[in-house]
Amino acid sequence: MDINAIKVIEDSLDAKIPEGVIQEKWDKHRFNMKLVNPSNRRKFEVIVVGAGLAGASAAAxxxxxxYNVHCFFYQDSARRAHSVAAQGGINAAKNYRNDGDSIFRLFYDTVKGGDYRSREANVYRLAQVSNNIIDQCVAQGVPFAREYGGMLDNRSFGGAQVxxxxxxxxxxxxxxLLGAYQALQRQAHAGTVKLYSRTEMLDLIVIDGRARGIVTRDMVTGEMKSYLADAVVLATGGYGNAYFLSTNAIGCNATAAWRAYKxxxxxxxPCFVxxxxxxxxxxxxxxxxxxxxxxxxxxxxxxxVPRQAGDTRPAAQISEAERFYYLEEKYPSFGNLVPRDVASRNAKTVVDDGHGVGELQNGVYLDFSDAIGRLGKDVIKDRYGNLFDMYTSITGEDPYEAPMRIYPAIHYTMGGVWVDYNLESAIPGLFVLGEANFSDHGANRLGASALMQGVADGYFxxxxxxxxxxxxxxxxxxxxGNAAVAEAEAAVNDxxxxxxxxNGKRSVTHFHREVGRALWDYVGMARNDEGLRKALERIPEIRAEFWDDVRVPGSAKDLNQSLEMAGRVADFLELGELMAFDALHRNESCGGHFREESQTxxxxxLRNDEKFSFVSAWEYNGDGQTPNLHKESLAFEYVALSRRSYK
Amino acid sequence: MKLHLKIWRQENKNSQGRFENYTLDDVSQDSSFLEMLDLLNEELTEKGDEPIAFDHDCREGICGMCSLVINGVAHGQNREPIKQVTVCQLHMRHFHDGETITIEPWRAQAFPALKDLIVDRTAFDIIIQAGGYVSVSTGGAAEASAIPVPKKDADVSMDAAACIGCGACVAACPNASAMLFTSAKITHLGILPQGQTERYQRVVDMVNAMDTAGFGGCTNMGECEAVCPKDISLDFIARMNGDLIKAALMGVS
Known part of the structure; x- marks a missing residue:
């Protein structure tokens, strides 16, 4: 890939944003869209890949x-997709607290929080349907937290003042997820949805320019099988596992999205993580x-963190005056509730400066002693009991007694398959939902917005x-019998x-760890020209070593977890290069993408709106070739471009 | 630390399984149980042997995928000082140097073996399909605040809804009963106003599905509750049985 040889294609992308004022776009669009008569719907077959929040809600x-829906997923049950692990909550503009919230404010906060790299019309729609989501989930029996009077409880989250x-x-x-899973099981029972568990999509079948099916591998028997349909929906999550260490589940992968790209x-x-x-x-x-x-x-x-660098005393021995509450000092109005990217970068700065805590000096403290003093241990236990238990089980330390140690980790990928306002990709008939698409979070996602987007895309x-x-x-x-099916199957088999x-000497995990390290070091929390160029050298090297020295034991015609992982890592080794390439190309800082060359x-x-107020949509041009760049320029009509400030 | 491992190996569902012995050196006290198995698998791979197949995914105790019986106990429960963990949250600091550890899959007729430590838990999905939901289609919901739910009820509902569907209850039960799993869903939905309409039909249909799938009956041993990583209570089984009797009296079948 050559950064100086990118073929740029301006204004080739039609995002199909409806006309009109932003408050009316979705309503008007819903009226203008064509409908399929209820009795005709059963004539259509739809493939949904993924059974997380977006996939299960869409399929159900x-x-x-x-519609006749076929839902494929790699886990043994749809209840296990990684949406299951989201802890904190889901945003909605209900304004039940009477604290000044509104659809427009949720929209505004999300665009601003995304550092002005998302598409306004999509975000507005997201904020609009957020209220329907809560209604839907409550009706399904989702046991949201309640106040004593029986009404729904709310809490605040980073990046918002409501x-x-x-x-x-x-x-x-x-x-x-269980709400969506149960709705999905209800349809499985009714026979409208067929479930394919332990089945992995390995390629997309495109016939006459339209997405018409997928090639799958049965992960129990190893059998290869193709399925055809009238449309294909990918809800396959993000690519955070490219980094090896992330908060994603071990099986999370980018293979479906990467096949679609190819x-x-x-x-x-892709650099927005x-x-x-x-x-x-x-x-x-x-x-x-x-x-x-x-x-x-x-x-x-x-x-x-300790104010003094290199202070290794236990937390209890460090007096109040010797503690550096760096977020509260630097950002007095948002304090500990600054957006994720700001909180992460500041943690990196203090740890890099030698203030890190814990045995490996690789963390910062998150201290609950004030809150326990103010509210009592029972209240804290009620709010966070299971998190505290999880922390104790992993670290062997008790956060009720000593502060937690925390450090940033790869968690979510804002980048993904390019989609228009209808969530349709550049391949007609291929729709992409949830974390797998790129559309709503710009360069940074606010807390409690991933669940919101997944279910918004799927249900509404x-x-x-x-x-x-x-x-x-x-x-x-x-x-x-179509030639495109035979070609896709041959590619997968090959x-x-x-x-x-x-039949080399190294395990798949070895190479995964290597590429993860290169990405974390050079395409992690802070990126610069030199590091990114190193990544662009190093990743193809690891890829070459992988294809020369990986060992995948067992048989392909059997349950083979090494083979499953090998296919996924092979894709990360290609995607990782595109992530570094995109990060090098975007010579500005925005949200989670921090270029050291571009800071205040x-x-x-420090964003560069003059030069980079666009979406970089990369088009595959052959293995190892420089991809073409399609630019979707972003217009901000409702939220004036400004520099984010959380001071 | 050094460990001796006795692990169940089985090629596929039709083959006869057996225990194989492995020795593993240099296991970190801070690693999780599954990371210890990762280490073994990496060694086996680099030696040219086939690694051990086991189910796992989120590795944070919530997806319910991991499913190992360790020294006879599902999830290796009672090793950690705090209960409530799946095997992915079990850490090696609770084992001692030189210990012999036996690792087996869930064993139950309704969970057929697939390979090594992996079993098929589709039967749980079948139970949910029989009625483990509120029949509300997308778009048909009323305003969320229209129906208040007493906090006490919401809390009990949440206690039951916390079930992760791992199947440890079945693995631990001498009868391989799925009563704890089934009763958790029946309680989650049956205690909420939203779940009342279908409450009695739900219990009848789900219990039938459970029996058909080949799970055994409950004889109040309490083994399920003892290993449940999410503290699902035996009280829920009593509640389910109560609902089942009421359903019979009401003539629901």
Missing amino acids: SMGEMG SRTFYARGQTGQQL RGAYFAN QIHPTCIPPAGEHQSKLTLMSESLRNDGRIW VIPYTLGNYLAQTQLDSVDL KIDKLMAV EEGEA
Whole structure:
């Protein structure tokens, strides 16, 4: 890939944003979209890949409408997708606290929090449907936290000055997912949705320029099988596992999205990844993943490090005057509730400056002693009990007695497959939902907004926009004898054969760790020209070593976890390069993408709106070739561009 | 630390399984149990042997995918000072140097073995499909604040809804009963106003599905509750049985 040889294609992308004032766009669009008559819906087959919040809600909703839905996922049950792990909550503009919230304010906060790199119309729609989400989930029986009077409780979250977050203890993601999962099981029972568990999508089938099916591998028998449909919906999550260590589940992968990219969809803003400020720091080389402590902890916890660099005394021996509450000092109005990117970068700065705590000096303190003193241990236990238990189990330390140690970790990817306002990718008939798309969070996602986007896309957007596509598209009937099916199956088989044939000396995990390290070092919390160029050299080297020396034991015609992982890591080794390439190309700082060359005197991210107020949508141009760049320029009509300030 | 491992190996669902012995050196006290297995698998791979297949995903105790019986106890419960953990949250600091550890899969007729330590838990999904939901389609919901739910009820509902569907209750039960799992869903929904309409039909249908799937009956041993990583209470089984009797009296079948 050559940064100086990018073919830029200006204004080639039609985001299909409806006309009119932002408050009316979605309503008007819903009226203007074509409908599929209820009795005709059963004539359509729809493939949904992924059964997390976005996938399960989409599959269930479309099943309820009468489409024939086929839902594929790699876990043994749809209840396990990684949405299950979201802890803190889900935002909605209900304004139940009477504290000045509104749809416009949620929209405004999300655009600003995303550092002006998201699409206004999408974000507004997200804020609009946020209220329907809460209604829907409550009706499903999601046990949201209640006040004594029986009304729904709310809490506040980073990046907002209102209390708009709904929650179910520290298990909001689990409860929302179970709501969607149960709706999905109801449709499975009704026969409108067919479930394919332990089945992995390995390629996309494109016929006459339209997405018409997928090639899958049965992860129990190893059997390869293709499925055809009238449209394909990807809800396959993000690519945070490219970094090896992240808060993602071990199985989270980018393979579906990456296959779509190689089949003609565009990959947008791959350098936009979110580093979550409150995770448990790694304990050593054996570490296989990082565990998140919900951001909601920042409501009651105070973040500090010893003022003196290199101070290794236990927290209890460090007096109040010797503690550096760096967020409270630097950002008096938001304090510990600054957005995630700001909190993460500041933690990195203090640790890099030698103030780190813990045995490996790789963390900062999150201290609850004030809150326990003010509210009592019982209140804190009620709010965060399960998180505290999890912390104790992992570290062997008791956060009721001594402060937690936290450090940022890769958590969420804002980048993803480029989609228009209808969530349709550059390949007609391929729709992408949830974390797998790029659309709503810009360069930084606010807390409690991932759940909101996943269910918004699945329950309230795709049921309309997919119908609109099916209603106005003349689809020829296709069968498995089509040449495109044979070509995709051959490509998948060829790759598996190659992986099995290398028969080298190193495990897949070894290479995953290597590419993860390169990405964390050079495409992590702070990036610069020199480091990114190193990453662009190093990643292809690791890729070459992988294809030369990886060992995938066992058989491809069997349950083979090494083979599953090998395929995913092979894709990370390609995607990782594009992430570094995009980060090098975007020579500005915005949100989670911090280029050291572009910062204010105070060390804050400095955007360059003149040059970079656009979405970078990369088009595949062949392996190892420089991808083409499609630019979608971003206009901010409703939220004036300004430098974010949380002081 | 050094460990001796006795691990269940089985090629596929039709083959006969057996225990294999492995020795592992240099295990970090701070690593999790699954990270210890990762280490073993990496060694096996680099030696040219086939690694041990085991289910796992989130590794933070919430997805319910991991499922190991350690020294006869599901999830290796009672090793950690605080209960409430799945095996992914069990750490090696609670084992001692030189210890022999036996690792087996969930064993139950309704959970057929797939390979090594992996079993098929689809039967749990089938139970949910029979009625583990509120029948409300997307778009049909009323304003969320329209129905207040007493905090006490919301809390009990949440206690039950916390079930992660891992199946440890079934693995621990001498009868391989799924009563704790089923009763958790019945309580989660049955205690909320939203779940009242279908309350009695739900309990009848889910219990039937549970029986059909090949799970055994409950004889009040309490083993399920003892290993449950999310502290699902035996009280929920009593509640479910109560609802089942009421359903019979009401003529719901």
